[in-house]
Amino acid sequence: MTESMIRRFAALALFALAPLPAFAQARAPHPPAPARKAPAPATVRVSLQTSEGPILIDLEMKRAPITAGNFLRYVDEKRFDGTTFYRAARTRGAPKLGFVQGGTRHSLVRSLPPIAHEPTTRTGIKHVDGTISMARDTPGSAMGDFFITVGPAPAMDAHPGKPGDNLGYAAFGHVVGGMNVVRRILAAPTYPDRGGGAMKGQMIVTPIRIIAARRVG
Numbered sequence: 001m002t003e004s005m006i007r008r009f010a011a012l013a014l015f016a017l018a019p020l021p022a023f024a025q026a027r028a029p030h031p032p033a034p035a036r037k038a039p040a041p042a043t044v045r046v047s048l049q050t051s052e053g054p055i056l057i058d059l060e061m062k063r064a065p066i067t068a069g070n071f072l073r074y075v076d077e078k079r080f081d082g083t084t085f086y087r088a089a090r091t092r093g094a095p096k097l098g099f100v101q102g103g104t105r106h107s108l109v110r111s112l113p114p115i116a117h118e119p120t121t122r123t124g125i126k127h128v129d130g131t132i133s134m135a136r137d138t139p140g141s142a143m144g145d146f147f148i149t150v151g152p153a154p155a156m157d158a159h160p161g162k163p164g165d166n167l168g169y170a171a172f173g174h175v176v177g178g179m180n181v182v183r184r185i186l187a188a189p190t191y192p193d194r195g196g197g198a199m200k201g202q203m204i205v206t207p208i209r210i211i212a213a214r215r216v217g
Contacts, residue, residue: 044068045176045216046075050085051209052184055148056177056216057132064123067134067142067172070115074103074144075213079110084207085185087147087199097151100185101135102210104144111143118170119158127153127168130175130182139167148175150186 043058059068074080085102104110117139120126127133131149133156134142147169149156158168175182185208194203 043173044072046072046213047216048080048178048213049211050181050185051211053181054178055175055181057173058176059132059173060123060125063125064118064170064172066116067118067123067170070112070142071132071134071146071172072215073112075215078213079104079112079144080210080213083107083110083210084204085210086204086207087195087202088186088188088190088204089147089199089202090186091151094151096183096186098186099147099149099153100182101145101147102208103135103146106143106145114141114143116140117142117167118172119167120169120171121158121160123171125171125173127156127171128174130179131171132173132175133169133171136169139165142170148182150179150183 040061042060042062044061046057046059048055048057059072061068061072080103083102083104085100086105087101089098089101091097115134117136119139125131127149129149129151131153133147133149135145135147136142156169156171159166185204188208189205190201191203191205192201195201
């Protein structure tokens with residue numbers, strides 16, 4: 001065998017032992033796709049266990065995230081436990097209509113900082129029968145006091161075209177069970193001469209206890 005033939009066979013042997021090119025190698029498996037988070041619920045249900053019976057409320061977490069989230073924080077931190085419904089505001093000439101008010105009564109121990117105001121023009125949640133909304137003084141002062149309407153209350157919606165404080169109240173959910181309890185609270189006896197300003201004559205003689213407030217499910 002000539003020297004040139006030996007060199008040729010040696011080159012062929014080296015080629016056979018060379019690694020396969022990159023495109024011929026097995027592909028590495030793709031990493032698994034990250035798990036998707038479950039979408040946040042549009043509503044969260046809460047049960048208010050009162051001394052008159054349970055009231056079930058659906059909180060509008062997407063349409064009124066600030067206000068509903070604030071209320072849910074009070075629930076989760078058990079700040080409503082042991083509070084009361086203390087006000088029954090009956091409509092003059094139509095005592096079966098109006099609203100009932102409850103919550104922390106601005107207790108420094110129970111109350112969280114005030115929240116930004118979410119008017120009905122932004123959320124689209126109107127004050128109809130069974131609407132739950134935040135009590136307030138000026139816009140942005142709401143803390144841990146709320147009310148539930150009995151019958152429609154369009155005057156509590158925002159009315160931007162009107163003069164003065166026209167932002168209304170921040171509605172954030174609806175009663176889905178226990179309106180009979182709400183009506184009993186509205187019918188509770190009140191002191192004729194207690195309460196200041198618009199609350200005069202609306203303070204319940206024996207406030208209705210909120211035993212516990214909890215998420216449902």
